[in-house]
Amino acid sequence: MDISTFKERVNGLPVLRTLYLLLSLILFCLAISYWVILSTDNQQFRAWFSIASGITILLLCYVLIRQVKNALKPNKVRKTEEQSPGLDKLHQMLEFKNKELSRLAQELIKEQEIRESSEKAKQIFLVNISHEIRTPMNGIMGFAKLLEESLIDEDHHESLQMIIKSADQLMAILNDILDFSRLEAGDINFQNLPFALKDTVHSIYRMMEHGAKCKDLDFSYEIPDTLPEVLSGDALRLGQILLNLTSNAIKFTEKGKVKISLKLITEQEDQISIAFKVHDTGIGIPMNKQQSVFDFFEQVTSDTSRRYAGTGLGLSIAKRLVELQGGEVALESVVGEGSDFYFTMDFGKVTDEVKAEMLKTRCRLQQPVIQNGKGIKVLIVEDNPINQLLVIKVLENQGYEITVAGNGRIALEAYEKQSFDIILMDLQMPELDGYETTRIIRKMGGERGEIPIVAMTAHTIKGELEKCVSIGMNDYISKPFNASELYQKIEIIIEKARSGIVTLNKH
Template identity: 80%
Template structure:
């Protein structure tokens, strides 16, 4: 555009006319001087021609300068126009990007709101299911101990088994939700390795026996008795793998084995294996079974039921703790699920404490509640009756309050040794009731309080401890767990009092 404009100005009439006139004058002057013989005329003519030519050259230079100046102005103007267009385009793009950014922020807010609503929904559903399940499983286990008729006993065991399956599905859904949201925390506490494995064995022993399977576990002698890590998550991993193995094995055996892989000054690496002689997994499905909601075939899903979440949860839990999962399976011959994880070593002093606690908890509980007064704060009448029966069987003296306000009234009237506190209640919940008790003067404010709740959300234990509760028991709970919690807390409280009153 600028070059064509310059050419057009240079070829304009004024510039070209001056140029033609200059050339013509030079040619004419040269001709006249060539054919004129008068020296004086030639001198004057030459002088006049030179002046005229110089004048024309000056005019021509001025015209060229004006043309160049006009060209520069045109270029500057054109550049300014382009810059203006570029600014406008950038402004337009900025507005578009701002609009997109606002949409993304809005979408993120909607997604976070949706995720929060989902979490609240799952927590509420979990609470509403766990509360009646506590009654179902608790009374079924209580009734199981008193039944003599074999048929009735077997029917009751099927009720307990079905309730266990329902709880397993609920726990899978909650764990999936937490893993999806990245809402998983791992503890690093001392635990007895054999106890963790043995508890899984005892939980699954009945199911294996019902199917006629040879079920066993083996722990290498070189493994330390006490380790540091997350025993709850380890138990969950082994439980998922073992229940899967028993579910998909019709005959033969299921075996849990533990082996020391590597040992360092402060850590050990352990290889866990759960092997079975079940239906096996085809090669093209062996990686997919670790995906969420994935099962081997639709026929498998219909035949064996389940959520398709167990193995994917196992894989995520192991990997989040720095471990690895492997699968070796032959279709029709069985599967070996293996995972490797690191655990910390503990000091000899800590090991002694854990083993002493372990021996104390293994002692048979017989009427240990005589003379101990318990205040049960629970609004659900079924759960009230269940806790009453469980504790009265051990000789405890029971008082029941339907909410926090009634509990405070009862506590003003008489003294108790321990309070079992539900968290979600009408009028006055367990949190606020605990805060009020902790502000009381003297021994009244120091009474042991154990939270009993169907809530399973992250940080619930920490929240209970922060407001002054001594421990936490999650519904549904079994009788032995309830007894152990109550005994340990009362024993600890009494030992503190004895030390305080010692002269």
């Protein structure tokens, strides 16, 4: 221990008093002994007094030495007392940090709740706006197509085609916005079902054929014979990718051609890899823009955006859909000469039994629909008057016997009074919606509880088909609907019901 520490301890009041007292006693004993020895003549008394004084002085010296040693030893109590202010300060800092972390955690939880609430509100808004747009669009497109079949005047027919084309463009924009929202939220699921590859490509060709003809483009597709007829995968998403790339190619091509071509890359025992290419002779894309065109809301230039319009979502959605399925997207382009968009995807192979069943169904669906609904009673449950009138006209043209109910409660009353062969059920209705109406019907006994029910709705959100099937509906058709698709669904479902095949169509 250093001198300064010793001085600090010795200067403490209790230790100092003890040392002074001991020194004073020792000095007092020495003085008394010296005085007694000098003042007495008795040798024996001197001797005994000297011994007693010496022992007392020795004891005092011993106690003094002990006190000094204690002063020199580390004082744990004092050390603890000296350290306690530092520990208190440390405890205070830790307590402050804990409170701060707790406050930050609460703020993060609140921010997360706000984000989730905002995301939920956005999804609800998109679902509602989609439903509200699709409902009137169903009437616009449906009645326009009905008129198209009956118009003879060429000018009127052309004007009506422009109405249909504009409506199709609006639906494409709406679908892009919904797909963007789903991709942003990670709310995309992919199916793995058998499908005919040629049918998927041909359907895209038919959808875009009219647009290509209007611009006098040479539009074609090529599928090599080496590719299997039936594969396993998500035909809907494949069609969406091809549609986005093909519509983009036709939009930016003023003359020349657009071609869809497929090529086998690798083939394994249970899997096959295919390369798809969409070629055009359009305006082309500069090298410094070839990556950014795949970004959301991106077009080549502001002039391009003004001239060709569009949301700037088509290519980005196609790219995300390919990549989410494990594929890759590439682009080759020369300004003024055209562009080639490539993407590769893997598909599963199917057994011979699945292939035979798929081709059999495909052959049947390709046959002309027998446009004769005589003797078939249809209950239409729909609250929108325009859509009521549209479905009535579409089905009455085929001879179906129609009964209309404005909501689920009216539908149940009508179903109690008479029997029907099939029910076309809207989902969003006042008083009693389509979901609850279907549940009530399915609880009925006997054949009345097994009547085929097809959902007809403007709702296209994820899981809607699965929800309809889970409550007992037989199929699902979205608005705006295609008349031929509706005829085929009614025909197939009624035939299954009459033959006693009670199965739910999940496709």
